[in-house]
Amino acid sequence: MPTRSCVGCRRRREKSELLRLVATSVGRLSLDATQRAPGRGVYICASASCLQRAHVSRGFARGLRRKLADQPLDQLQQRVLAALDQAVIALRQQARRDGRAVDDPEADGGVRVVEPKCAAQLESWAAQRAAVAEPVGETDAVRGKRGRRGKRAPSEQEKK
Numbered sequence: 001m002p003t004r005s006c007v008g009c010r011r012r013r014e015k016s017e018l019l020r021l022v023a024t025s026v027g028r029l030s031l032d033a034t035q036r037a038p039g040r041g042v043y044i045c046a047s048a049s050c051l052q053r054a055h056v057s058r059g060f061a062r063g064l065r066r067k068l069a070d071q072p073l074d075q076l077q078q079r080v081l082a083a084l085d086q087a088v089i090a091l092r093q094q095a096r097r098d099g100r101a102v103d104d105p106e107a108d109g110g111v112r113v114v115e116p117k118c119a120a121q122l123e124s125w126a127a128q129r130a131a132v133a134e135p136v137g138e139t140d141a142v143r144g145k146r147g148r149r150g151k152r153a154p155s156e157q158e159k160k
């Protein structure tokens with residue numbers, strides 16, 4: 001299983017457990033839910049706190065090796081959540097079309113996925129969505145780092 005480092009906490013994990021983000025042409029971060037978009041991407045744990053860490057430490061721009069448009073953290077979080085929702089809907093529809101799912105009025109979205117790999121992907125996205133949706137607030141540590149921006153103090157991760 002290929003592994004990648006999270007741009008938030010720097011921990012290595014299996015690629016499939018991480019979210020992949022790419023930059024749009026105007027330098028906005030965009031979720032690559034299926035991890036197949038061409039070009040450079042960064043990986044991050046599906047977690048509100050890693051999203052926050054990467055946002056504060058500018059790990060996204062570093063990992064993508066380009067300047068990014070300023071984007072508030074809550075907006076980025078909402079974009080990731082919306083993209084995960086879209087990915088779920090798209091996969092369900094695709095599965096319905098190619099016979100990996102059957103109509104079931106009781107199931108989410110009126111479709112019950114019967115193919116195990118596809119069902120596992122949907123479950124994984126649902127779990128990732130819940131973890132990304134956790135509230136992010138500015139902790140004292142985050143505010144402290146912001147205050148020192150530009151002075152290039154070593155971050156907690158770099159000290160370890």
Ligand SMILES: [Zn+2]
Nearest residue numbers: 006009045050
């Ligand atoms: Zn992480």
